[in-house]
Amino acid sequence: MxxxxxxxxxxxxxxxxxxxxxxxxxxxxxxxxxxxxxxxxxxxxxxxxxxxxxxxxxxxxxxxKLIPLGTSALESLDIHTVAKPYLADLMKAVKETVFMAMLSKDELVYIAKMDADRSIRTTAQPGYKKPIYCTGLGKTFLAFMPETEKNSLLNHITLEKITANTITDRSQLEEQLQLFQKQGYSIDDEENEEGLYCLAAPIFDSQRQLLAAVSVAGPKDRMLKQKETVITNLRDTAKLISNGMGYV
Missing domain, CATH: 1.10.10.10 (Winged helix-like DNA-binding domain superfamily/Winged helix DNA-binding domain)
Structure with a gap:
């Protein structure tokens, strides 16, 4: 009670x-x-x-007073400890901002961020929450979670327009999520912040459950120039972190 x-x-x-x-x-x-x-x-x-x-x-x-509490909470997560060196390696390889997030009810909560020297300004920071339907990380959860859980979330989420690119039609979003599941990564094409392009991939635990997601984000023109390189490094990083969490 x-x-x-x-x-x-x-x-x-x-x-x-x-x-x-x-x-x-x-x-x-x-x-x-x-x-x-x-x-x-x-x-x-x-x-x-x-x-x-x-x-x-x-x-x-x-x-x-919330700062040390948040820091302690992050450090107590096993995934934070396991993932940190892999996230740093990913950031160095692609030279763009790297994020890791988990799901909190129907929102995305950032648990790690690695800034590159040329990182652009973004509202996403560790501890911050964002919608799941218009971010690369959020759409990764929707694409890879069980169908019943996905439908339950989408049934009570309002698909609000945040930028000109935000998808607000549920059938269009679900079609996109099916594609993301097949290709193994998700895309946010300026759907949450103008100018920001994001690629994200899922992280699984020892029970083969979706645990978290990792992403690379940067200016759209720069990201598109090295998209294939980013995807390869991103998926490798997600696999390494998953393995570190016991996924086989």
């Missing part, structure tokens, strides 16, 4: 994680449908404990 105040506090932290530009008390209360008095008291406690911070414009953000 959940404790209402604890659940509300966690909902506030999740909400602030999605709104990195900050939110007011009213914003938070409205989005979570909470009374303003309850929102104020929860934020007051979270602020005093360092889990949220407030700027001069009265906007709330995630606080500095």
């Amino acid at each position: 959940s404790v209402k105040s604890a659940k509300r506090a966690l909902d506030i932290l999740d909400l602030l994680a999605k709104h990195t530009n900050g939110l007011t008390i009213k914003n938070i209360g409205d989005k979570l449908e909470l009374p303003q008095s309850s929102t104020f008291n929860l934020l007051k406690t979270l602020h005093s404990e360092g889990y949220v911070r407030q700027d001069s414009m009265k906007l709330y953000y995630l606080g500095e």
Whole structure:
């Protein structure tokens, strides 16, 4: 049985994680449908404990106390330890940004990022969440997870337009996912961030269950010039990490 105040506090932290530009008390209360008095008291406690911070414009953000907690959580994941050297090798081979992510309910959560010297700016960072239907990593989960699980997720996800390239037609998306499953990797062609092209591949565990996904992302023109090289290195890396997690 959940404790209402604890659940509300966690909902506030999740909400602030999605709104990195900050939110007011009213914003938070409205989005979570909470009374303003309850929102104020929860934020007051979270602020005093360092889990949220407030700027001069009265906007709330995630606080500095969450940083060591997030770092400890990442380090406690076996996959993070196993994958780290392979992700670094992949980044050096393709000279583009490398990511690794896991699924959290119906969203993607980034658990690792390796920046190359020429990495471009992106909103994706370890700990951040993104939709699964319009990212290369997310579409990898949809393409390789069991059909019933995929349908369950797509049944309650709203396919919102984020860029001009975002696919919002479910039948078109499912057709694409079938192709991705056959070819062994997924593509995000400027569907979540304009100018960003991403290739992603699945990682499996010892039970042959889909565990995580790894990706390479960069400017579209640069990525297309070395697409085949990226795909080869990406799939090799996913296989090495899978093997490290016991997949045969």
